[in-house]
Amino acid sequence: MASSPSISRWSSTAPPVMGVIYAPVLGTTYTGVVGQGATLAEDGKATSAISVRDVPEEGVTVLASRRHGDKETLEAFLKGRPLAGVKNAGSSLKFCLLAAGEADVYPRFGNTMEWDTAAGHAILLAAGGRVTTEDGEPLRYAKSPLLNPYFIAWGKLT
Numbered sequence: 001m002a003s004s005p006s007i008s009r010w011s012s013t014a015p016p017v018m019g020v021i022y023a024p025v026l027g028t029t030y031t032g033v034v035g036q037g038a039t040l041a042e043d044g045k046a047t048s049a050i051s052v053r054d055v056p057e058e059g060v061t062v063l064a065s066r067r068h069g070d071k072e073t074l075e076a077f078l079k080g081r082p083l084a085g086v087k088n089a090g091s092s093l094k095f096c097l098l099a100a101g102e103a104d105v106y107p108r109f110g111n112t113m114e115w116d117t118a119a120g121h122a123i124l125l126a127a128g129g130r131v132t133t134e135d136g137e138p139l140r141y142a143k144s145p146l147l148n149p150y151f152i153a154w155g156k157l158t
Contacts, residue, residue: 032126095120
């Protein structure tokens with residue numbers, strides 16, 4: 001009789017490897033498989049490959065939340081960076097906008113759980129981005145508790 005895998009075999013250092021986010025109101029589906037790439041499927045259109053973008057000369061576009069976060073911490077994070085604009089979107093869609101090259105950085109200085117971020121994280125990784133904690137370490141999963149530390153999702157911006 002084969003034994004089932006136990007949670008102790010999970011590695012808290014492993015990032016998510018596959019994600020799917022469907023936004024029914026927008027008619028869009030984002031997918032990503034690390035090592036294979038990321039895609040965007042829009043209702044009535046062919047599926048297309050997506051990837052993070054180079055930062056435009058006019059500055060970075062930041063993804064922020066209307067309801068979550070700390071305005072002062074965000075301002076301190078952005079200090080000294082040329083800013084082209086700020087866009088608001090739902091949490092999981094922020095990862096997708098980065099992956100599709102529509103923005104450059106998503107700093108999250110508020111609470112999230114692993115299930116809030118894992119699919120978007122995988123899509124962003126598959127598109128060439130990354131997600132780190134405030135101190136630059138990779139965002140980790142399968143930890144206890146499942147609460148994420150504050151993090152920064154990055155396109156090509158360093």
